[in-house]
Amino acid sequence: MTKNEALINYSLRIGDTCLILGQRMSEWCSNGPTLEEDIAMTNISLDLIGQARTMLTYAGEIEGKGRTEDDFAYKRNEREYFNSLLSERPNGHFGDTVARNFLQSAYFYHFYNALISSKDNMLSAHATKSIKEVTYHLRHSAEWVIRLGDGTSESKEKIQNSFDEIWDFVGDLFETNEVDRLLLNEGISVDQTKIQQEWNSTVTEVLTKAGLTRPNDGYMQTGRLEAKHSEYLGHLLAEMQFLQRAYPDAKW
Amino acid sequence: MFFNINKMDINKKLEEFQAKIDAESKIEPKDWMPEEYRKHLQRQISQHAHSEVIGMQPEGNWISRAPSLRAKLVLLAKIQDEAGHGQYLYSAAETLGKSRDEFIEELQTEKAKYSSIFNYPSLTWADMGAIGWLVDGAAIVNQVSLQRTSYGPYSRAMVRICKEESFHQRQGYEIMANMAKGTAEQKAMAQDALNRFWWPSLMMFGPHDSDSPNTGNAVKWKIKRETNDELRQKFIDKTVQQAEIIGLSIPDSDLKWNESKGCYDYGKINWEEFWNVVNGKGPCNKQRLKHHIKAHKNGEWVRKAALAYGIKQKEKELA
Ligand SMILES: [Fe+2]
Ligand SMILES: [Fe+2]
Ligand SMILES: [Fe+2]
Numbered sequence: 001m002t003k004n005e006a007l008i009n010y011s012l013r014i015g016d017t018c019l020i021l022g023q024r025m026s027e028w029c030s031n032g033p034t035l036e037e038d039i040a041m042t043n044i045s046l047d048l049i050g051q052a053r054t055m056l057t058y059a060g061e062i063e064g065k066g067r068t069e070d071d072f073a074y075k076r077n078e079r080e081y082f083n084s085l086l087s088e089r090p091n092g093h094f095g096d097t098v099a100r101n102f103l104q105s106a107y108f109y110h111f112y113n114a115l116i117s118s119k120d121n122m123l124s125a126h127a128t129k130s131i132k133e134v135t136y137h138l139r140h141s142a143e144w145v146i147r148l149g150d151g152t153s154e155s156k157e158k159i160q161n162s163f164d165e166i167w168d169f170v171g172d173l174f175e176t177n178e179v180d181r182l183l184l185n186e187g188i189s190v191d192q193t194k195i196q197q198e199w200n201s202t203v204t205e206v207l208t209k210a211g212l213t214r215p216n217d218g219y220m221q222t223g224r225l226e227a228k229h230s231e232y233l234g235h236l237l238a239e240m241q242f243l244q245r246a247y248p249d250a251k252w
Numbered sequence: 253m254f255f256n257i258n259k260m261d262i263n264k265k266l267e268e269f270q271a272k273i274d275a276e277s278k279i280e281p282k283d284w285m286p287e288e289y290r291k292h293l294q295r296q297i298s299q300h301a302h303s304e305v306i307g308m309q310p311e312g313n314w315i316s317r318a319p320s321l322r323a324k325l326v327l328l329a330k331i332q333d334e335a336g337h338g339q340y341l342y343s344a345a346e347t348l349g350k351s352r353d354e355f356i357e358e359l360q361t362e363k364a365k366y367s368s369i370f371n372y373p374s375l376t377w378a379d380m381g382a383i384g385w386l387v388d389g390a391a392i393v394n395q396v397s398l399q400r401t402s403y404g405p406y407s408r409a410m411v412r413i414c415k416e417e418s419f420h421q422r423q424g425y426e427i428m429a430n431m432a433k434g435t436a437e438q439k440a441m442a443q444d445a446l447n448r449f450w451w452p453s454l455m456m457f458g459p460h461d462s463d464s465p466n467t468g469n470a471v472k473w474k475i476k477r478e479t480n481d482e483l484r485q486k487f488i489d490k491t492v493q494q495a496e497i498i499g500l501s502i503p504d505s506d507l508k509w510n511e512s513k514g515c516y517d518y519g520k521i522n523w524e525e526f527w528n529v530v531n532g533k534g535p536c537n538k539q540r541l542k543h544h545i546k547a548h549k550n551g552e553w554v555r556k557a558a559l560a561y562g563i564k565q566k567e568k569e570l571a
Contacts, residue, residue: 019321026315026324029331030308030543033551035339038308042332046325053321070320094554150564151557158553243319243377250435252319252377252427 003186006179007120008059009082010189012072013224014126015055016083019073020233021104022048023240027091040140044101047133051126058122074244078234079227085172088233092162095148095155099162102141103203107173108134110198114190123188142206149210156211163207164215171220173199179225273474278404281347289473293403294348295364296475298355301341302366304334306359306540310374311383319377326423327380333416340412344405360545368526369452371534378431378438378445384424386446386453386491392417393487394457402474425494432498439499446495447503454518455526457484463523488516 025045032038056069086104091097112134115127148159174196183189207214223229243252265284272279279285308331315331318324342352358364369387374380395417399410431442458464458480470476488507495502506519528534 023316026328029315029328030305030312030335031547031550033547033554035305035335035342037551037554039332039335039339042328042335046328046332049321049325049328053325056321073321074319093550147561148554148557151559151561152553154553155557155560239316242317247435247437250319250438252323252430252434 001178001182003182004062006182007188008062009179010183011055011059011062011123013082015052015059015072016081017087017104017108018048018055019052020081020083020236021087021101022046022052023236024087024089024091025097025101028097033094041097044137044140047130047137051130051133054126054129058126070244074241078229078237081229081233081237082224082227083229083233084224085169085221085230086166088230088236089166089169090232093158095159095162096166098141098144098148099159099166101137102145102206103166103170104173105134105138105141106199106202106206107195109138110195110202111190114195118189119187138202145206145212146210149207149212159210160212163212167215167217168219168221171217172222172224175222175225177225270472273402276474278407279402280404288469289475290348292470292473292475293406294345294350297341297345297348297403297406297409298350298358299365299367301338301345301355302359302364303370304338304341306366306370306544307387308334308338309540309543310370310372310536311380313374314377314380317377318380323380323427330384330420330423333420337409337413337416340409344403344409347405356548360541360548362532362541365530367456368529368534369449369456370540371529371536372448372452373536375448376441376445378428378441379449381424381427381431381442382445382449384420384422385428385494386424386449387456388417388420388424389491390453390456390487392421393483393490397476397478397483400474400477425498428500429498432500442498443500446500450503451522451525452529454484454488454521455529457481457487459523459526460521485515488518492516 022045025041025048028041028045029038032041052073053069056072059072060067060069084104084107086100089096089100109131112127112131115123116131118124118127145159148155150156174192176192180189180192184191204214243250266286269279269283269285269289272283279289311327311331311334315324315328318327342355345355346352355364359366369390374383392414395410395414399407399414401407401410428442428446431438433439461479461481464480471479492502492507504519506517508517509515510517529537532538
């Protein structure tokens with residue numbers, strides 16, 4: 001594997017996770033519990049899709065074959081997507097979305113904070129720009145974890161179940177392969193072990209504050225690095241890619 | 253004694269109120285106003301707010317399928333603006349002494365209406381163009397006029413909203429223009445969307461002035477500054493040319509430039525369709541309301557939790 005191949009894959013991992021979570025968050029539009037929350041969730045979606053565009057465009061630039069952000073978004077299949085398993089989980093109820101977003105945002109927060117020091121200028125600039133947005137996403141979801149955990153007995157039960165159900169998918173966030181090793185040697189990628197420690201302390205802190213029980217780290221689902229996903233991703237892509245696939249000659 | 257408001261007082265107040273309106277100064281929430289003025293505005297502003305919110309649904313229908321990431325962002329941001337418009341308008345309506353919850357209750361129990369245009373389905377991506385171009389375009393004509401409405405909070409909300417609406421209109425027109433010069437299939441989609449949305453857009457302005465009983469006091473009190481037909485004519489006159497530029501044709505064989513009047517003559521509007529949709533028989537009336545009620549119900553436990561949490565926090569502060 002060349003450095004460029006590794007860098008393309010690394011950019012796609014970031015871009016794909018942003019895109020898929022952004023797509024999920026856009027499903028909340030007109031479905032939020034209040035107008036204010038509807039707007040907040042749309043904001044997160046806008047940020048994430050914006051971040052995805054930067055990373056997919058960058059992947060195309062490194063590749064040098066003229067592929068655009070839309071080529072990457074609309075013309076790849078399930079087995080070519082490198083988003084986290086967490087990001088493709090369905091929205092479920094509001095608490096399910098909050099739990100998923102909190103776990104993913106806490107990851108992005110520490111990930112981007114480390115990526116700011118990347119020797120790759122583009123990744124470093126992207127991290128610097130995105131950290132502001134992700135800080136907000138983390139704060140927003142963490143506040144809701146606490147509110148729901150410390151709200152009514154119903155909300156506490158719901159959000160606890162949300163965490164219990166989704167916990168199997170957090171391990172996937174921290175998996176590494178030769179891409180990470182190669183880029184870490186070059187000072188381009190981040191040290192996942194360190195991210196995991198920081199992530200652990202953020203998550204434990206917020207769950208404790210919310211009066212919730214941190215689920216046990218048992219057997220974890222993985223697959224992100226090999227583009228092996230749940231069945232949900234195929235449906236998400238089928239819907240998202242419909243127009244580009246149905247009218248391949250059209251420009252929009 | 254307590255109820256001894258005599259007629260003289262009311263008449264004097266009414267006179268002062270009318271004088272203020274005639275002098276073009278704005279009525280503010282704390283000012284005295286006739287009950288009928290208050291009621292009229294509560295109804296109009298809340299229905300405007302409901303329209304913004306229900307209007308999120310037909311466009312929301314295409315977010316997940318937007319054909320490019322840029323198009324997805326533009327559409328999402330547009331719908332988010334509409335949610336924001338709903339917010340300002342509910343706030344403006346609340347200054348008249350009713351809460352947002354009460355207004356939403358009226359919407360969900362069908363005591364309050366919203367713009368009928370949103371009871372039509374969005375069938376293809378071209379509808380995102382047609383809605384922005386025609387529906388926001390028609391809304392702007394109405395809202396520009398409402399910037400001069402006599403009730404201060406409503407007027408200010410309109411000023412803020414109009415700026416964003418003209419973006420929406422341009423973005424919608426851009427989608428239509430791109431599709432009209434695209435593949436044959438795209439052009440056909442664009443024309444079809446125009447065919448479906450043209451007449452309902454004209455209906456957005458309401459019945460002809462001759463059939464519109466409600467305008468009396470609304471005009472005198474300068475809530476409404478221009479009549480339905482005047483506004484509709486403005487919309488037609490600015491839109492016909494825009495269609496020509498991108499090579500689409502308006503689906504009205506009677507549409508003709510009238511040299512002597514300096515505006516377009518247009519064909520007969522199907523008022524039977526209009527009243528059917530107003531009275532709940534449009535293609536999506538039930539679906540739109542169900543969606544709204546479902547989202548509201550699904551969010552109930554969340555709102556309760558937030559409220560309970562807020563109370564606990566306050567108690568902690570006080571302890
Ligand atoms: Fe609006
Ligand atoms: Fe509007
Ligand atoms: Fe608009």
